Amino acid sequence: MQESMSPPSTARTGVWVGIAAITMSFAAYSSAMVIRQGPVPAWQHFRLPNVLYLNTLLLVISSATLELARRRIGGPFDRLGRVDLARGDAMQRRMRWLYVTLGLGIVFLAGQYLAWTQLASQGVFLATSPSSSFFFVLTAVHALHLIGGLGALTYALRSLRGDDGPRPVNVLGAAALYWHFMAVLWVYLFVILALWV
Amino acid sequence: MSASITEHAPAQAHHHAAPQGWIRKYVFSLDHKVIGKQYLGLGLIAVCTGMALSWVMRYHLAWPDKAVPLLGLIAPRFAAGGIITPEFYLQVMTMHGTIMVFFVLTTAPFAGFGNFILPIQVGAEDMAFPRFNMMSFWVTFVAFGVLIAAFFVPDGPALSGWTAYAPLSAVGKASGPGEGTGQTLWALSIAIFCVGQLLGSLNFIATTLDLRTKGMTLMRMPYATWAWFITAIIALIAFSVLLPACVLLILDRVAGTSFFIPAGLVVSDALQPHSGGSPLLWQHLFWFFGHPEVYIAIVPSFGIVSTILPVVCRKPHLGPRVLIACMLAIAGLSYMVWGHHMFLSGMSPTSATLFSVPTLIITIPSAIVTLLWLGTVYGAKLRLTTAALFCLAFISVFVTGGLSGFFLSQPSIDTYLHGTYFVVGHFHFVMGVAAMFGIFAGTYYWFPKIFGRMMNETLGKWHFALTFLGVYATFMPMHWLGLTGNVRRYSSFPSDYMHGSLPLHRFITFSALFLGGAQLIFLVNLIWSRFRGPIAPANPWEATTLEWITTSPPPFDNFGGVHPVVYHGPNELGVAGPRGDYVMQTDPPAAAAAV
Numbered sequence: 001m002q003e004s005m006s007p008p009s010t011a012r013t014g015v016w017v018g019i020a021a022i023t024m025s026f027a028a029y030s031s032a033m034v035i036r037q038g039p040v041p042a043w044q045h046f047r048l049p050n051v052l053y054l055n056t057l058l059l060v061i062s063s064a065t066l067e068l069a070r071r072r073i074g075g076p077f078d079r080l081g082r083v084d085l086a087r088g089d090a091m092q093r094r095m096r097w098l099y100v101t102l103g104l105g106i107v108f109l110a111g112q113y114l115a116w117t118q119l120a121s122q123g124v125f126l127a128t129s130p131s132s133s134f135f136f137v138l139t140a141v142h143a144l145h146l147i148g149g150l151g152a153l154t155y156a157l158r159s160l161r162g163d164d165g166p167r168p169v170n171v172l173g174a175a176a177l178y179w180h181f182m183a184v185l186w187v188y189l190f191v192i193l194a195l196w197v
Numbered sequence: 198m199s200a201s202i203t204e205h206a207p208a209q210a211h212h213h214a215a216p217q218g219w220i221r222k223y224v225f226s227l228d229h230k231v232i233g234k235q236y237l238g239l240g241l242i243a244v245c246t247g248m249a250l251s252w253v254m255r256y257h258l259a260w261p262d263k264a265v266p267l268l269g270l271i272a273p274r275f276a277a278g279g280i281i282t283p284e285f286y287l288q289v290m291t292m293h294g295t296i297m298v299f300f301v302l303t304t305a306p307f308a309g310f311g312n313f314i315l316p317i318q319v320g321a322e323d324m325a326f327p328r329f330n331m332m333s334f335w336v337t338f339v340a341f342g343v344l345i346a347a348f349f350v351p352d353g354p355a356l357s358g359w360t361a362y363a364p365l366s367a368v369g370k371a372s373g374p375g376e377g378t379g380q381t382l383w384a385l386s387i388a389i390f391c392v393g394q395l396l397g398s399l400n401f402i403a404t405t406l407d408l409r410t411k412g413m414t415l416m417r418m419p420y421a422t423w424a425w426f427i428t429a430i431i432a433l434i435a436f437s438v439l440l441p442a443c444v445l446l447i448l449d450r451v452a453g454t455s456f457f458i459p460a461g462l463v464v465s466d467a468l469q470p471h472s473g474g475s476p477l478l479w480q481h482l483f484w485f486f487g488h489p490e491v492y493i494a495i496v497p498s499f500g501i502v503s504t505i506l507p508v509v510c511r512k513p514h515l516g517p518r519v520l521i522a523c524m525l526a527i528a529g530l531s532y533m534v535w536g537h538h539m540f541l542s543g544m545s546p547t548s549a550t551l552f553s554v555p556t557l558i559i560t561i562p563s564a565i566v567t568l569l570w571l572g573t574v575y576g577a578k579l580r581l582t583t584a585a586l587f588c589l590a591f592i593s594v595f596v597t598g599g600l601s602g603f604f605l606s607q608p609s610i611d612t613y614l615h616g617t618y619f620v621v622g623h624f625h626f627v628m629g630v631a632a633m634f635g636i637f638a639g640t641y642y643w644f645p646k647i648f649g650r651m652m653n654e655t656l657g658k659w660h661f662a663l664t665f666l667g668v669y670a671t672f673m674p675m676h677w678l679g680l681t682g683n684v685r686r687y688s689s690f691p692s693d694y695m696h697g698s699l700p701l702h703r704f705i706t707f708s709a710l711f712l713g714g715a716q717l718i719f720l721v722n723l724i725w726s727r728f729r730g731p732i733a734p735a736n737p738w739e740a741t742t743l744e745w746i747t748t749s750p751p752p753f754d755n756f757g758g759v760h761p762v763v764y765h766g767p768n769e770l771g772v773a774g775p776r777g778d779y780v781m782q783t784d785p786p787a788a789a790a791a792v
Contacts, residue, residue: 010408013406028482127453
């Protein structure tokens with residue numbers, strides 16, 4: 001029986017469930033921020049560092065480059081569902097966009113760090129005001145999740161190198177789903193931070 | 198192994214080979230069965246600790262002026278000579294509540310039994326993500342260690358209760374002994390615990406969705422698996438909110454932020470250097486988790502009872518689809534009622550009504566489920582095993598605890614009862630004892646599968662009878678205490694209007710000690726049966742679900758290299774089958790029809 005030639009991607013299901021959990025968790029953080037911001041006189045607005053606009057752009061682009069990578073790596077398959085190396089580019093060339101994505105992710109994190117140091121040099125720290133507390137917490141928690149995403153992409157990269165079956169493609173698909181979610185989540189956070197802090 | 202298992206191509210190859218060596222096999226194991234046993238073991242250690250702490254409280258409440266025996270030796274730093282201070286009473290109370298709610302009521306029925314049984318009941322070889330599963334247990338274990346470590350820091354554990362209300366929990370040492378390092382350890386422990394349970398829930402959901410064997414449609418899933426699946430969804434959402442709450446609390450404590458601390462707060466005559474925080478925000482975040490937590494504790498027991506009752510009644514469960522729909526409805530409604538814990542927080546009467554109405558509505562699916570159980574039992578030739586007795590007792594305490602919930606769900610009545618022992622009686626019945634009875638039922642029912650030996654039924658029945666008596670004698674009088682206005686969280690009532698309640702407090706204390714003593718029978722039975730119990734056959738209860746087609750205990754890959762094919766639902770009882778009055782889920786349709 002060959003019914004299970006393309007096994008259900010538990011990795012993908014896992015990522016969807018993880019997305020649900022992370023969404024809930026950021027819903028909690030951001031609703032806490034909205035509630036705090038309302039009646040509090042101590043809420044001090046401050047200007048977001050400009051580098052955040054560049055970071056946002058980079059992360060959105062990284063999502064696009066990952067999609068390019070995924071499409072090149074994801075097909076074509078041979079009859080048994082394995083990546084057909086004879087057809088299409090050599091694997092190493094096809095994975096180029098994946099490296100670009102990883103690079104952009106690291107540059108984004110460096111950019112976030114730069115934003116924090118810029119704020120710190122202006123005397124805006126975690127405990128300075130309620131608005132700065134939320135800024136640092138939201139960006140730091142997002143960065144932690146993004147580091148998880150970098151780990152997932154690296155894991156996918158390693159499995160693509162070591163295994164030419166359908167499994168690594170599934171892993172890459174799941175990691176890509178997570179990465180896109182990180183980009184969407186960041187855009188949401190950036191908007192609410194720009195509006196409220 | 199039953200001949201009726203038909204082999205088919207695996208949906209997913211086994212993730213990992215059988216482990217070699219003691220450490221990989223029994224300590225850092227990837228096997229869901231070992232992880233399930235580890236969770237149950239952790240639950241057992243935690244419940245003994247929590248129960249011992251409750252005795253300290255009960256002894257002090259009954260004899261406020263007397264030294265608690267042995268306590269001066271065990272905890273000389275906190276209770277010199279065995280004398281309990283009000284602060285130490287609150288520390289013991291906090292640890293009792295935290296240990297019981299998180300490390301017993303969440304770990305044992307959900308993570309413990311769920312881990313062992315769920316993959317087998319859906320016909321899988323393991324959980325979807327075995328590494329996450331192993332991490333889930335060890336992270337939870339670390340969380341327990343961090344919590345217990347609070348007993349060994351200079352000021353001892355936190356004293357702000359298992360709900361850790363801010364700003365008491367947020368301002369640090371100023372608010373009392375234990376509010377320094379002890380409270381930080383509490384928040385850290387719960388944050389770590391959230392991570393462990395999120396990893397576990399992720400596994401439960403992915404395994405149920407993706408790793409069901411051929412023929413195991415959602416509607417053919419056993420009710421226990423349904424219950425764990427629904428609980429995992431509740432837990433995923435609830436712990437995703439508690440984790441951020443704990444992170445913010447920790448930052449308030451160690452990083453000087455003011456998420457939960459208002460401006461101008463004076464604690465112990467010192468002005469706190471914080472401003473702009475909202476103590477109510479903690480209550481909202483906490484109870485958004487806290488109320489669903491009640492269902493994380495109780496829904497697995499719904500599943501356990503619904504799995505055992507048809508087997509001991511030898512007839513199908515009444516209204517299986519309605520049962521599942523009700524469990525889903527309860528899960529959904531559990532997120533709309535958190536404000537009923539906050540009626541006294543100064544919320545507007547309109548908000549209180551908005552939280553009161555869904556609280557009353559949630560009683561409808563709960564009542565329907567209860568009627569389905571009673572309908573299943575009605576007219577049955579009951580096989581009165583110990584597991585069956587605990588199922589019936591579960592229904593009893595669930596109804597008793599549920600009825601007092603009617604009163605508390607109404608803001609006007611709750612205003613009077615909220616701070617009293619009425620609430621203590623209520624939640625011990627509906628959440629604590631009901632879930633414990635589910636755990637006992639599950640233990641007596643699945644012990645043969647888990648350890649390959651039968652438990653002693655005579656000891657089991659004694660354990661049941663004494664526990665049932667002890668539970669009602671301990672928690673029922675608390676309702677009366679509450680109605681007379683006896684406030685909770687007080688360490689003693691020596692010379693005020695509550696002095697008259699001392700005789701009843703003493704009765705409750707005697708009952709609690711009696712109840713605890715009865716659990717020794719259970720412990721003896723567990724240990725004796727584990728090593729000396731009669732060898733268990735594959736299917737001692739003549740049940741229909743997949744865990745009973747494999748050997749007791751199951752082999753490493755659960756079904757000995759073959760993959761079961763499912764043809765029936767779990768409800769084929771009281772029918773003519775190839776082996777008697779039941780058809781197992783894997784019995785081919787032809788064999789079943791031939792009878």
